[in-house]
Amino acid sequence: MASYEYEICFRCHSGDAALAGNYNTYPQVSRTFGSLDERERFDWGSAKSWHPVAKEFVRVGNSQGLSLKSASMTMIYCNDCHDSHGSGSHLLRLENPDTFSQGQSISNYPLCYSCHDETYLTSSATNIGKLHRAHVWGQHNPLSTNSSYRASCSACHDPHGVPYKAGLTTSSNALHLINFDLRYAGSGSSYDASTSSCLVTGTGTSGLSCHPTTTGTASFNPYPYP
Ligand code: HEC
Ligand code: HEC
Ligand code: HEC
Ligand code: HEC
Numbered sequence: 178m179a180s181y182e183y184e185i186c187f188r189c190h191s192g193d194a195a196l197a198g199n200y201n202t203y204p205q206v207s208r209t210f211g212s213l214d215e216r217e218r219f220d221w222g223s224a225k226s227w228h229p230v231a232k233e234f235v236r237v238g239n240s241q242g243l244s245l246k247s248a249s250m251t252m253i254y255c256n257d258c259h260d261s262h263g264s265g266s267h268l269l270r271l272e273n274p275d276t277f278s279q280g281q282s283i284s285n286y287p288l289c290y291s292c293h294d295e296t297y298l299t300s301s302a303t304n305i306g307k308l309h310r311a312h313v314w315g316q317h318n319p320l321s322t323n324s325s326y327r328a329s330c331s332a333c334h335d336p337h338g339v340p341y342k343a344g345l346t347t348s349s350n351a352l353h354l355i356n357f358d359l360r361y362a363g364s365g366s367s368y369d370a371s372t373s374s375c376l377v378t379g380t381g382t383s384g385l386s387c388h389p390t391t392t393g394t395a396s397f398n399p400y401p402y403p
Contacts, residue, residue, distance in 0.1 A: 183219065183230050186255050191216035203267050206275055207382070208335055208356040209366060210342050218338035225351035227338030229253060244293045258288060258336065275331035275358065283314045289330050304373075328387070332358045333368075361385050 179185045189200050196214040198205070205213065210225075218224055221232035233251045236242055242250075255261070259268045273288040274281065284295060299314065300306030310316045315327035335356035339346065349371040357366045363379020363386075377388045 181231075182254050182256060186261070187216050190214075206331065207359045209359065209362070209364060210335075210339050210346055210351055210356050212340040214340075215337060217340040218335070220338075220340075223341040224338040225341060225346045226354050228336070228354070230255060230337075244297050246292060246294050250292065253292070257292075273331060273336065274329050277327045277329045277332075281327075283327070286313075286330050288336075289334075328361065332361050332387075361387055 179188075189195065191214050193214075194200070196212065198213055201213065205211075212218055219227050219231045221227055229252050234240075234242060235251075242248070256270075258270060258273075260270050261268060263270065269288060271288040271291055272285070274285060284290070298306065298309045301310065312328040312333070313330070333356075334354045336354075339351040339354060339356045349369050350367045352368070352370040355368040355370075357368075357377070359381055360383040361381040362377050363381060365379055366375070366377045368375045380386045
């Protein structure tokens with residue numbers, strides 16, 4: 178007997194058949210650390226970071242859930258985001274654009290903002306707010322004054338969890354659900370939580386380089402964070 182919803186989902190969406198892509202209809206968003214075995218991504222014992230689906234979120238140290246709209250939220254369901262009887266891309270309940278077209282509003286992330294507070298995440302007074310303004314709102318100044326250079330939540334964050342990958346994920350990378358979308362970031366790109374810095378290098382499969390230098394090759398995050 179399954180006690181939790183996710184255990185039912187894992188009956189199909191984990192294990193070798195899932196890993197081989199047997200249960201997928203839509204093109205997968207390809208990320209630095211990939212896995213279609215959803216258990217690997219939500220496994221609180223091994224995954225590097227995860228949305229609290231299989232284990233409760235506990236407030237400790239710097240991790241106080243400050244971005245949450247509801248302070249009492251400690252666990253979420255697969256079907257908070259999905260409707261497994263639904264339709265549309267990845268059977269999502271609310272929109273989560275993974276590309277950002279020029280005309281799109283900077284607030285157009287209804288899925289993520291249904292639980293996370295946009296005002297907190299884009300405050301001009303905090304480093305985390307500055308980081309998100311720079312990228313989500315396109316206020317990269319001084320890197321660029323061109324506010325059309327915007328990145329969606331999905332360009333940087335994995336909506337599930339970042340699976341442990343031997344020799345690749347370390348104690349400081351792959352945290353905070355950072356798992357770059359390889360359309361926009363080269364496969365060698367990484368985020369180091371111990372120094373709060375990104376190395377976003379190379380060209381994504383879309384042909385775009387997020388941080389091109391003047392010579393158009395590799396790049397470092399010029400935005401000091403925090
Ligand atoms: C009995 C096996 C089975 C179970 C259990 C199951 N699924 Fe699925 N799921 C599938 C199959 C097969 C597909 C692909 C075919 C389709 O689209 O209907 C799929 C597709 C999906 C997709 C779309 C995948 C994509 O390509 O984006 C999502 C999301 C999903 N399921 C979520 C869930 C969630 C959440 C649960 C638990 C509430 C669940 N599934 C339980 C078999 C299962
Ligand atoms: C149903 C509610 C819900 C939705 C929808 C949701 N989150 Fe979360 N998220 C949470 C909870 C609960 C936590 C755990 C509290 C925390 O870490 O602050 C969390 C944590 C996070 C963290 C911090 C993880 C860490 O290890 O530091 C990030 C980043 C994040 N979510 C990004 C997203 C993004 C991007 C989306 C949209 C794809 C999203 N969330 C959608 C509930 C949600
Ligand atoms: C915070 C929101 C959120 C939660 C919770 C969530 N998903 Fe997803 N899921 C997404 C989004 C967004 C995508 C689209 C792919 C992407 O952006 O990487 C996705 C994609 C998928 C896919 C397609 C394959 C893939 O991995 O890309 C499957 C299958 C799936 N989810 C199943 C599940 C199951 C099973 C659970 C619970 C164990 C779950 N999801 C929990 C947001 C969520
Ligand atoms: C350019 C990459 C990037 C983009 C785009 C991005 N984020 Fe983040 N986000 C980060 C990084 C890096 C952190 C971790 C910062 C830290 O604490 O070191 C973070 C942290 C977070 C946290 C944890 C906040 C906390 O204090 O607990 C949440 C929630 C979050 N992001 C949600 C989002 C949402 C929602 C979007 C889209 C509206 C988004 N992010 C877009 C890079 C990004």
